[in-house]
Amino acid sequence: MEAPQPSTLAPRPSLLLVDDEESILNSLRRLLRGQPYEVLLADSGARALEILAERPVDLVMSDARMPVMDGATLLARVRELSPGTRRILLTGYADLDTIINAVNDGQIHQYLSKPWNDEELLLVLRQTLEHQHAERELKRLQQLVLEQNRQLKTSNAGLEQRVVSRTAELQQTADMLDLAYEELKHSYVTATEVFSLLANLRLPADKQTNRKIIELVRACCTSQGLDEASSRDLTMAAALYNIGKLSWSDTMLGAPSDLLRHTDQARYRAYPEQSESVLMALEPMQDAARLILHHQERWDGSGFPQHLKGEAIPWGSRLLKLAVDFIELQCGLILERRMNSDEALLFIRKYAGRLYDPNLVEDFVRVCAAYLNDVTVDDPTVRVLGTRELAAGMVLRRNLNADNGMLLLNAGKVLSEPLVQKLIAFEAMEGGRYSIFVSMPEA
Template identity: 75%
Template sequence: MEEQLPTTVTYKPKLLLVDDEESILNSLRRLLRGQPYEVLLATSGAQALEIMARQPIDLVMSDARMPNMDGSTLLAHIHQRYPDTLRIMLTGYADPSAIIKAINEGQIHRYISKPWHDEEMLLMLRQSLAYQHSERERLRLVQETWDRNEELKLLNATLEKHVAARTSELQQTADMLDLAYEELKRSYVTGTEVFSLLANLRLPPAKQTNRQIIELVRVYCKLHGLDEGSSRDLTMAAALYNIGKLSWTDSMMSTPSDLLHHSDRERYRGYPKQSESLLMTLDPMKDAARLILHHQERWDGSGFPDRLKSEAIPFGSRLLKLAVDFIELQRGLILERQMNSDEALVYIRQYAGRLYDPELVEDFIQVCATYLSDVTLADPTVKVLTTRDLVAGMILARNLNADNGMLLLNAGKVLNGALVEKLIAFEAMEGAKYSIFVKVPEEVEGALLETG
């Protein structure tokens, strides 16, 4: 009888999709048709738990709002009974209480909103299952390392050569474990950036900040050669610095912090601590959470929550505050008036030594000039003057806008005496105070020195 060769069976991860709307389940089933997954469907939390009691499930994706048992409660049950199963929340609306419950009780891995983009959904599932595989591999390697150590103890007395061989194998295992753990930490960075979209969903596009702050922090880390660990922690902190604001009202989310009422201001001062509390349960996030906790401390010790002063404030927190304030000043989330990039940097420079690390400010301005094309302040030939300091012959370095946004003068305009007088009169009429960015030609500079 001819001997048959054994066949290799490829494991297909089991996905359980839970939604009380069959149309949603059918859409997801069509999307996943042809993917290397075994897909199971449930129309309620109770049915989902029955399925899981009969067979192991790798990943559960549940709708947030369902009758009888909502998604947060279902995911909390699954976390208690099947902690190794990945949990993902799918929802079509922003519900801070459900999100916080899912984070705290369900320990969800990811969050995705309806309607979803098919490519993003497939990418998210691949990344989630890759993370699960990496974590299982890490645990397997930990167990294997422990087993090898026990074996090593038995052989140590008489088998020196065997010990040497086993030591080499253990080193290889440790290296593999390090690689697996590094991959896990990189997965967390990706996850935090996706999760940061939660905060953005609560704000109109003109008020969103997280993506710009992440990119600015990354540019700083790259230009200054920060090590991988510090760069990773700063990136995660930039992505989730405002997660503690998710429970705020829409009005409070978009109101400049300087205009908040007294009761809201106390709640505002609590958001760094709330953000840290949400993230401290995740071990790879602990260092980033500490940066978030202290990013509203001030150099002179007047910040919050702990009134830390100068060098006592972690470096990453000092850098994060500069990046956050630079972007939020331009979004109108700190002061009522939205600033342009140069005005925001003038504000930051003005408060160096009070709000910001004075040695870090000028370095930060240079990074902004590298990152943004519309920053002129880093040019040493550019001066920031009031209207009464202007003289004929100076050249506007950037557009001049009134407080209401109306364009007054274009960049490149050469000032004359009559124009300067008109600007002074218009400023007085509007009750405004303009900061004028100008370049001073050498001949004008010389004349000023002679008259000065």
């Protein structure tokens, strides 16, 4: 077996071999020649104790049968004088009592029989010393840890107070930053609304939609109990949803989307993506930009730009579409005929499940009824009838306009039979179909 090479940094382990027979000692010395050990010899127990008193010894290996002082007695004395020294008993006799005494009194670490096997003896010595080295290293590290802990406790005593003071300073700074960040987010929303108003100046006053959509979206956010971040993103999306239209001509800006020619239709369908691309470079606008990108998707998947369907459309985009269409229907930006608010809500109800999220429509109608003064669609005293359902005595509750926008009758007009017949004839001539908001005559 190849012996381990001695370390150039650590001293060689010292071995004390004890036997009253010189031939045995010489055999052991020859066996250990070339091994990384310092070998000491003693021909008696007394001489072994003298050597141990003069210098430290890492391991004592003693013969069991020696005159005056046997191996068990010697190893018991070694344990008393140098507890860290490893102890091995070398016996040529099957003397159980001697081994028991050595184990009990000397607490030997190993015993070997004579004649020994060289390889086995070298292995036992190496393993015993390695175990001793590991124990010493463990004790050294434990002492080092204890000392470091002591130093840490001393340092921590001073650090704790500094940490408390520093923590208070950091908390104060964090509170100031939170306040500044909240103010910054509020300022960002305000800035988007101001910018949307400036962008709206390109449109005629009766087609400027952004302010109305912002207010309606805010009312919806309050009704839905949305958190501040979601409300902020929806408000910014409402303010800038049509920023991608600014490159259009004035004619196209004011035209109903249903009447756009083929080439203009392609530009119209591209405006959500153009709006998103303008805003994506602004980090606080990225979530709002995503809502804008998808606000022209339809519940049945026929929308644009990505033909998303149902729940795949972001929730905020579905709500934004309701608000945008409700306002744009009244401004003549979707259909040629401008609708009043009640007609726009009836249109939205009609297309729930096709264009709009059916789970949002009724809540949206209730918000409009609560926040807008001119909505009567949920008024139980108001009915929506076709011209052939009208009767004399009914009172017109909303202005009635022809498809070309011409005012036919004012709200408050009491219908007569001749007037009803004229409306039927005019409707047939136009080829349209009127929705007429009336209340029943008082009994």
